[in-house]
Amino acid sequence: xxxxxxxxxxxxxxxxxxxxxxxxxxxxxxxxxxxxxxxxxxxxxxxxxxxxxxxxxxxxxxxxxxxxxxxxxxxxxxxxxxxxxxxxxxxxxxxxxxxxxxxxxxxxxxxxxxxxxxxxxxxxxxxxxxxxxxxxxxxxxxxxxxxxxxxxxxxxxxxxxxxxxxxxxxxxxxxxxxxxxxxxxxxxxxxxxxxxxxxxxxxxxxxxxxxxxxxxxxxxxxxxxxxxxxxxxxxxxxxxxxxxxxxxxxxxxxxxxxxxxxxxxxxxxxxxxxxxxxxxxxxxxxxxxxxxxxxxxxxxxxxxxxxxxxxxxxxxxxxxxxxxxxxxxxxxxxxxxxxxxxxxxxxxxxxxxxxxxxxxxxxxxxxxxxxxxxxxxxxxxxxxxxxxxxxxxxxxxxxxxxxxxxxxxxxxxxxxxxxxxxxxxxxxxxxxxxxxxxxxxxxxxx
Amino acid sequence: xxxxxxxxxxxxxxxxxxxxxxxxxxxxxxxxxxxxxxxxxxxxxxxxxxxxxxxxxxxxxxxxxxxxxxxxxxxxxxxxxxxxxxxxxx
Numbered sequence: 001x002x003x004x005x006x007x008x009x010x011x012x013x014x015x016x017x018x019x020x021x022x023x024x025x026x027x028x029x030x031x032x033x034x035x036x037x038x039x040x041x042x043x044x045x046x047x048x049x050x051x052x053x054x055x056x057x058x059x060x061x062x063x064x065x066x067x068x069x070x071x072x073x074x075x076x077x078x079x080x081x082x083x084x085x086x087x088x089x090x091x092x093x094x095x096x097x098x099x100x101x102x103x104x105x106x107x108x109x110x111x112x113x114x115x116x117x118x119x120x121x122x123x124x125x126x127x128x129x130x131x132x133x134x135x136x137x138x139x140x141x142x143x144x145x146x147x148x149x150x151x152x153x154x155x156x157x158x159x160x161x162x163x164x165x166x167x168x169x170x171x172x173x174x175x176x177x178x179x180x181x182x183x184x185x186x187x188x189x190x191x192x193x194x195x196x197x198x199x200x201x202x203x204x205x206x207x208x209x210x211x212x213x214x215x216x217x218x219x220x221x222x223x224x225x226x227x228x229x230x231x232x233x234x235x236x237x238x239x240x241x242x243x244x245x246x247x248x249x250x251x252x253x254x255x256x257x258x259x260x261x262x263x264x265x266x267x268x269x270x271x272x273x274x275x276x277x278x279x280x281x282x283x284x285x286x287x288x289x290x291x292x293x294x295x296x297x298x299x300x301x302x303x304x305x306x307x308x309x310x311x312x313x314x315x316x317x318x319x320x321x322x323x324x325x326x327x328x329x330x331x332x333x334x335x336x337x338x339x340x341x342x343x344x345x346x347x348x349x350x351x352x353x354x355x356x357x358x359x360x361x362x363x364x365x366x367x368x369x370x371x372x373x374x375x376x377x378x379x380x381x382x383x384x385x386x387x388x389x390x391x392x393x394x395x396x397x398x399x400x401x402x403x404x405x406x407x408x409x410x411x412x413x414x415x416x417x418x419x420x421x422x423x424x425x426x427x428x429x430x431x432x433x434x435x436x437x438x439x440x441x442x443x444x445x446x
Numbered sequence: 447x448x449x450x451x452x453x454x455x456x457x458x459x460x461x462x463x464x465x466x467x468x469x470x471x472x473x474x475x476x477x478x479x480x481x482x483x484x485x486x487x488x489x490x491x492x493x494x495x496x497x498x499x500x501x502x503x504x505x506x507x508x509x510x511x512x513x514x515x516x517x518x519x520x521x522x523x524x525x526x527x528x529x530x531x532x533x534x535x536x
Contacts, residue, residue: 054504150467359517
């Protein structure tokens with residue numbers, strides 16, 4: 001079966017400029033198929049446009065069979081040769097999605113411009129967006145979820161989301177290590193003699209994950225099984241702190257493994273203690289807020305940059321706010337893990353430990369990327385560092401940290417510190433990406 | 447340590463059966479999907495941490511055996527087709 005891409009409207013971002021309507025009218029050479037109208041609240045706007053319903057009422061009421069939902073795109077197409085101009089569809093639609101175009105005196109409706117809608121293109125505020133979640137579903141929805149359905153991750157756990165998607169992409173041909181942390185804590189390695197993962201999984205020590213994987217890879221290589229993905233799903237503690245020497249050693253030896261760090265910025269599984277990747281100002285149970293201390297007083301270690309300095313075969317950062325980016329990076333990381341050390345660092349908000357309502361986890365992911373608090377880039381030895389996404393107009397980091405209870409106590413000075421750190425980090429990454437581009441430019445000039 | 451399926455008992459502890467936990471027990475809020483509003487865009491499926499959204503011919507349903515009631519699907523649904531209602535209510 002198929003899911004369908006959709007045009008989404010966020011009323012809180014719409015300022016009623018009407019550019020979408022102009023663009024639509026121009027492209028369609030008639031009345032705009034999208035209508036922005038004043039909403040019930042003053043200054044608010046609502047949108048009327050065909051939603052390409054799953055069970056379209058317009059199609060049900062049409063006596064001439066002129067409206068039909070396309071099985072591939074989901075677009076409800078209007079057949080002008082069949083239409084008898086009875087206008088029943090305009091009454092049948094509860095969303096104002098089909099109306100008479102005065103230019104032709106016939107009905108007209110949105111056809112999503114064949115997947116590249118003009119209204120979305122021109123929307124200056126991001127109120128209209130093209131939602132292509134369906135593309136990932138259509139590619140990977142049929143692939144098996146390689147964890148059991150009942151894992152004991154907290155409600156809204158982003159790490160659980162990530163690990164399920166990651167293993168869908170990796171597939172069955174894998175050996176998985178999950179060192180102590182939330183991932184085995186929620187049951188990846190199971191309990192009472194039962195397992196939570198549908199591929200071979202083991203529970204190394206917090207300190208030796210990468211070393212153990214290196215041995216597994218070499219054993220498989222010796223046995224002639226060079227098709228197996230040998231991989232870790234580890235937390236930030238097991239990667240940046242306790243397990244770092246093993247990760248660094250394996251990267252230095254260029255062991256052919258895929259090491260994925262799911263970074264929830266602390267030891268959340270054991271009671272939210274600080275880790276090396278906990279950001280400045282965060283409340284944790286070991287960096288409490290009181291008279292003497294206002295959360296963590298040191299900045300986070302930027303582990304993906306440290307891994308880049310190892311000149312790994314592949315290093316990338318990712319966030320579930322940009323799933324298509326995550327899937328593309330997984331593809332490259334899996335391929336790279338057959339030639340050398342591949343490292344993926346994924347930001348993962350923890351609703352329990354960060355004091356965030358579980359329903360707001362994806363919004364936190366988006367704001368982290370939109371504010372440059374989380375940067376999305378990748379590195380290869382050949383091409384150096386390049387951004388895969390960076391916001392054109394980053395939002396202030398305040399808009400991100402204000403969502404999270406772990407930053408509730410921050411004063412202005414601390415907020416400035418976090419913003420300065422974010423800006424500084426971005427400038428450094430830009431320099432590294434820019435220098436690489438400058439070098440390529442030199443090469444072409446010669 | 448089941449040792450079945452040609453796995454030697456003395457190799458190391460190996461599990462070949464799956465754990466079974468019905469995490470739907472935890473739920474305080476239940477997602478209710480309005481089929482009329484659903485356009486089957488798969489946004490709920492993409493972001494459901496439990497991956498319990500089940501595909502139907504023209505909409506998605508939550509598998510309430512496993513849904514923990516986090517509310518991400520209702521927040522993210524671009525067509526506001528999902529509402530969270532308290533368990534125990536109709």
